[in-house]
Amino acid sequence: MNVCKVGIVTKFNNQNAIEAGKKIAEFYRSKNVKVFSVNNLDVIGVTTVSPEEVSKLDLDLVFSVGGDGTTLRTFRMLPKSTPVFSVNIGGTKRILAEVAGDCNIKAQLEAILNGNCFFDSRIRIQARVANQVFGPALNDILIMRTNLTRTPVFRICFLNETLSFRMDGIIVATPTGSTGHSLSLGGPIIHEQLNCLMILPIAPVQRIPCMIIQPQDISVSSTHGTKIVIDGQEIYDANAESSIIISRYEHDGKFMRLHKRGIRQIAQLGF
């Protein structure tokens, strides 16, 4: 893999992340690689860019320096399957990260340079309402009632069948997202390489279980207005009865990894 253009995304307002970002930037600058950073790193030869510009730069590799939130944000900047190397700084769960920021970053960067690394692809999903598209999400898309005094009926269509449940909301999660919000809501952990989606009802009146299906278009509508939340980070509104289509995003998220791990997420959760 030939790396000519590198991007760096650092956690908001976190000096340690900036410091780690600087080291990465200096390493690549010393190899004459072009470096673009979303935060100002104050390193000579590094171009500061907006998140919107990142998506257009056709980068070869992007470093996410922060917690899992930063990694999720980084992936949403990347419409294609640009590789992301995730360095944990200040994250608590660090389920998504490859290395901790206080490791010897330089050794990791050398390993990448020498090709001692591999790709770890993850399916992503998006939501479509009328002609708007939200996402892609690496973890999950939450559809939640807006009005706490109404329990809507959600209609969920997939595979030519329609299910109707009265409940507070619904979460559709990827295997990557199965250790996130859906786990707190009682869902299973799904191995990150499986090719499936989880549909998890939230507070269903009829005590409906979680369902796991192949990636496909899932249409959700509700008798009342809802909020659509992408990866727990971006919020959009949907009207009552409007059709929200959740579908697999065409370009997977691609992690760059150094070490194979059997059950990365489970090990990281400490079970």
Add this chain to the structure above:
Amino acid sequence: MNVCKVGIVTKFNNQNAIEAGKKIAEFYRSKNVKVFSVNNLDVIGVTTVSPEEVSKLDLDLVFSVGGDGTTLRTFRMLPKSTPVFSVNIGGTKRILAEVAGDCNIKAQLEAILNGNCFFDSRIRIQARVANQVFGPALNDILIMRTNLTRTPVFRICFLNETLSFRMDGIIVATPTGSTGHSLSLGGPIIHEQLNCLMILPIAPVQRIPCMIIQPQDISVSSTHGTKIVIDGQEIYDANAESSIIISRYEHDGKFMRLHKRGIRQIAQLGF
């Protein structure tokens, strides 16, 4: 029991409830009992009053004619332990109701008149934030995060101890409320005569179980702003870090019942 003043609360916009309310009004008018109604019943001699006035009328008996929502609303109009007789019209679960509206209401009214009835008391709870008091709630008080992109840490204090959990929200339910929203969220069913409260975490990151404790002051605060929802019907705001005290309300809710039933709620849920 001497009944001199009767109140009637009918379901919003429901003609069947109005019709049943009329029958009740006519029955009591024919006995020269004073009758007050929250909806206009168009019966001679019946005074239409506002919900606020109901609380001041010192009624002897109030009829709730509608679904469980109407019963909950009726109880919130009654600051004292005024007896409520609940007639189900148009409700689906009708867990709280004594009789169905299409029963022979007149026979039921005669039974009440003849004293063939008994009281069924239920603990109620209220929420206090600064100098505002919300409630009383017969079923539950929900405290829910406002911002769907933040998972707050909730601190819960009772019995001189403090627990801290990162989660979406918390519900405190009475035994009466245990067949409502908390059941959908995975909580147990509690016999309606037990003297206890349920504290149920919503989507806790650490998979915390439900806790059941004696009625007492429970202080809840959150690192982010929350909504306080009373019986799933009234919504109030609480700021981040403000202390929300949930406590037993001094006057129980009092149902008037005709028939003893062993496990009223469970039977009604159809298990």
Add this chain to the structure above:
Amino acid sequence: MNVCKVGIVTKFNNQNAIEAGKKIAEFYRSKNVKVFSVNNLDVIGVTTVSPEEVSKLDLDLVFSVGGDGTTLRTFRMLPKSTPVFSVNIGGTKRILAEVAGDCNIKAQLEAILNGNCFFDSRIRIQARVANQVFGPALNDILIMRTNLTRTPVFRICFLNETLSFRMDGIIVATPTGSTGHSLSLGGPIIHEQLNCLMILPIAPVQRIPCMIIQPQDISVSSTHGTKIVIDGQEIYDANAESSIIISRYEHDGKFMRLHKRGIRQIAQLGF
């Protein structure tokens, strides 16, 4: 598909199943197809065989006539991917069945004869302890503590990692089995076409979630003796510390179906 040899497995001690079996036998005999039955059907030209013989007959199609239990039993008689057509008689859940026994069976048989049918393949699993092999199971393999006064520690190895949980037992289920015992234990429903296995802890002290992984060898051992239960129907013993290997069985179970259904199991469960 050329059908020359047909097998029939009918529910134990069920006259309705025998009657339906007779009709099927007579239909195929009238077409000069060889028919073998596990129960004596009293039809001229039908050979009664033992379950062990069924596995060696190289049948083209087998009818399972009974409930889901009969279907599970039928599949265990078939070491290869012999097609099974499942007719429901006397079953309650009938999740696995294609048609009800009181339907017009003859019309169904004509449809099969005319090729208006398709195959629906399901992964199966087996358990291996030392040099013994148990199964194959279409639904699930349960490993349960034998001694109710001891809570064993189970060690579960897959993907080169080992997890240790103190608990009562463990169930490994296929997607087909996800609507069975594992659903009662709190597991998710998995679409029957997905290529994965569910590992569900039973009464884990540490409140471990369900895990969903690719089909692969899963090694389970326990600090105390256990029972191994195949499809809820056959029981074997395993000693403390002995290694139980659960793996995908090399030949899938193959249903013959007439009608495509989107989410067969969910529809059947009545959610």
Add this chain to the structure above:
Amino acid sequence: MNVCKVGIVTKFNNQNAIEAGKKIAEFYRSKNVKVFSVNNLDVIGVTTVSPEEVSKLDLDLVFSVGGDGTTLRTFRMLPKSTPVFSVNIGGTKRILAEVAGDCNIKAQLEAILNGNCFFDSRIRIQARVANQVFGPALNDILIMRTNLTRTPVFRICFLNETLSFRMDGIIVATPTGSTGHSLSLGGPIIHEQLNCLMILPIAPVQRIPCMIIQPQDISVSSTHGTKIVIDGQEIYDANAESSIIISRYEHDGKFMRLHKRGIRQIAQLGF
């Protein structure tokens, strides 16, 4: 409280427990208090007795030295409300213990001698089948299917109503037991002072919730034979259709405590 006769129950095969038991025995012998021990402590003046004899000695105070299992066993030796002081040695959860064995036991014993202690009463339950009585149990009574290839229908009667659920088993737990096996099975935590019982279905086909009721006779019968397990330690058999009556035991279990704690069990569980 005047202590004239002290009993000591130490954990099986645990030298540390024996050592701690010795210290307790020597302390009380130096005060001329009579001391009886279930294990031979090799202390002059201490009488070794059988568990059966303990129940008849009319002791003033009994020390349980070991884990939670030892404490449960100690309480079953005591048909009356004899106070138990629980010293944790070698236990992992130590939810029931007052002090750790490596604390300054002598200081604790002085505190007891000086009356700086109080009682903490807990309801207990027993099971009755025909004319046999099992228990009392401090934690829970489990009724579990014997045959792993049959899912029995359990009929549960209380308050003049009968519920029927198809499932693997049922656990009836006291508030004290709510942090034990029932927690692993998904039950709530109940404050130890509440006067109630938990009925928790195990793997119910219909996904029945936990029920919490007043202490009362609960009759359980099953369509198939079951095992009755008392506090996870003693096992008895019950035939199909035989009526198992679980009821509150007439004498509560009584802990002697030094320190008030708000939510003893929850704190101990580390939530």
